[in-house]
């Protein structure tokens with residue numbers, strides 16, 4: 145696709161120099177930006193279509209491709225992956241119109257005339273949308289290009305009513321950044337991988353098309369919702385330097401968490417705020433250069449990214465090992481079937497006819513603004529993970545990573561809100577267990593496990609931070625045993641009502657722990673003796689030392705008999721005492 149060659153460009157630049165999105169246009173800066181005129185080389189096009197592959201060839205190539213997800217330096221084939229990530233910026237209004245960004249509003253209710261492509265309406269840059277984009281670029285350690293510019297990329301599709309998309313592909317506002325992947329991202333402790341960010345560009349989002357299958361009354365149709373049309377996106381383009389699907393997945397997760405941590409883009413893939421295209425090539429190890437890339441478009445989960453890369457590596461190895469050439473092409477991913485299918489070849493690639501947008505002057509970003517943003521950038525994921533692993537939270541690396549990977553980072557906020565709530569409560573007893581770990585366990589494992597078992601997404605998490613803090617307060621103060629705290633959590637998850645108060649549940653179901661006098665508690669001893677007498681054979685096996693672990697059976701039954709109101713320690717003491725007598 146040739147770059148824009150016309151000198152047509154609105155002359156007065158947008159100048160973005162101060163925080164709070166003020167921009168000025170001093171008359172001294174009227175010079176139009178020099179246009180980019182080199183022709184981008186596309187890989188030479190091959191007319192060789194993939195040859196038929198015999199079952200035997202396919203089998204042998206498949207075995208070579210085994211472990212396609214891992215970086216396999218013994219394999220004959222060197223894998224290269226590059227990502228293009230589109231992220232919706234955290235901006236209240238669209239990029240070139242004053243319509244509000246909203247993803248839950250009724251269809252077509254957030255649409256300005258420009259978004260609907262009413263003839264004659266021209267784009268007007270909404271300066272505040274640039275600020276989160278710069279935050280992202282600074283977080284990715286990019287160079288902020290003082291001068292960038294917008295071009296129109298022409299193509300027609302039902303979700304693109306203007307017939308073009310405005311983008312900075314040829315003149316991005318940020319270039320040459322990096323992402324460092326390390327142990328905190330799930331790599332081996334000795335591995336540190338640096339992935340380049342070629343550039344970050346501003347661009348417009350498309351509308352959303354919603355397919356409706358046919359019914360008795362209506363034929364199948366596609367509805368178009370323009371609410372998303374024109375929302376501000378950044379496209380983040382990595383260099384082709386990822387060497388495996390595992391690294392690509394780690395890189396994508398890290399990009400999402402950096403976007404979220406820098407508050408540049410709040411919604412991750414789970415909510416449709418981030419989409420990813422992957423580019424995959426293979427080359428015989430030892431040969432110079434890279435193989436021809438195949439692009440798989442529009443992936444909407446990390447799993448889809450990882451699986452599609454693995455499938456593509458295998459597909460390319462099958463083609464190459466059977467004597468074929470890889471055709472440069474664009475493919476789509478079918479997550480249900482776990483396979484990709486060709487959408488178009490490079491020969492069928494549209495010429496986008498990039499043209500400078502005559503209505504949009506160049507954008508000037510002054511260093512003072514960049515410095516302000518740099519100095520006010522919130523902590524980034526590596527810092528957040530280390531923070532969660534250090535005091536006062538002391539989570540394991542695994543839990544800290546899970547916490548920030550889950551639910552677009554909302555689990556961390558949930559966790560911290562509970563921590564702060566508990567510490568602020570009068571009469572709160574931190575207890576002997578490490579509080580950070582305890583909350584981590586209840587948030588990730590107890591609650592997370594229950595939600596997963598009931599197929600409840602985090603977005604629909606029925607337990608509020610206050611309910612969870614109440615529950616843990618009662619657990620720590622000894623009012624609830626661990627068993628009864630779990631019953632309370634079961635109830636909260638099942639009944640999904642933020643108004644339920646834990647204190648009322650304890651009262652209503654008579655769950656408050658019974659205080660005990662440990663191994664001398666007469667009531668408990670009586671109950672334990674009764675249980676032991678009910679299972680004479682098992683008791684004998686404990687006494688004779690044949691099956692000492694059967695004590696746990698009696699401890700469990702004693703706890704049950706108290707209605708879970710006596711904690712495991714007290715029950716254990718009594719059972720131990722009776723068997724040692």
Ligand SMILES: Nc1ncnc2c1ncn2[C@@H]1O[C@H](COP(=O)(O)OP(=O)(O)OP(=O)(O)O)[C@@H](O)[C@H]1O
Pocket residue numbers: 224225226227228381382383384385421423424425434435436437438439
């Ligand atoms: N040989 C290769 N193997 C794997 N990936 C590659 C190779 N060459 C380039 N890439 C990757 O392909 C991507 C190219 O993205 P870029 O946005 O620059 O171009 P594009 O795909 O033509 O644009 P768009 O799809 O946005 O119209 C980058 O992520 C880059 O790292």
Ligand SMILES: [Mg+2]
Pocket residue numbers: 228379381
């Ligand atoms: Mg791209």
Ligand SMILES: [Mg+2]
Pocket residue numbers: 228421439
């Ligand atoms: Mg692309």
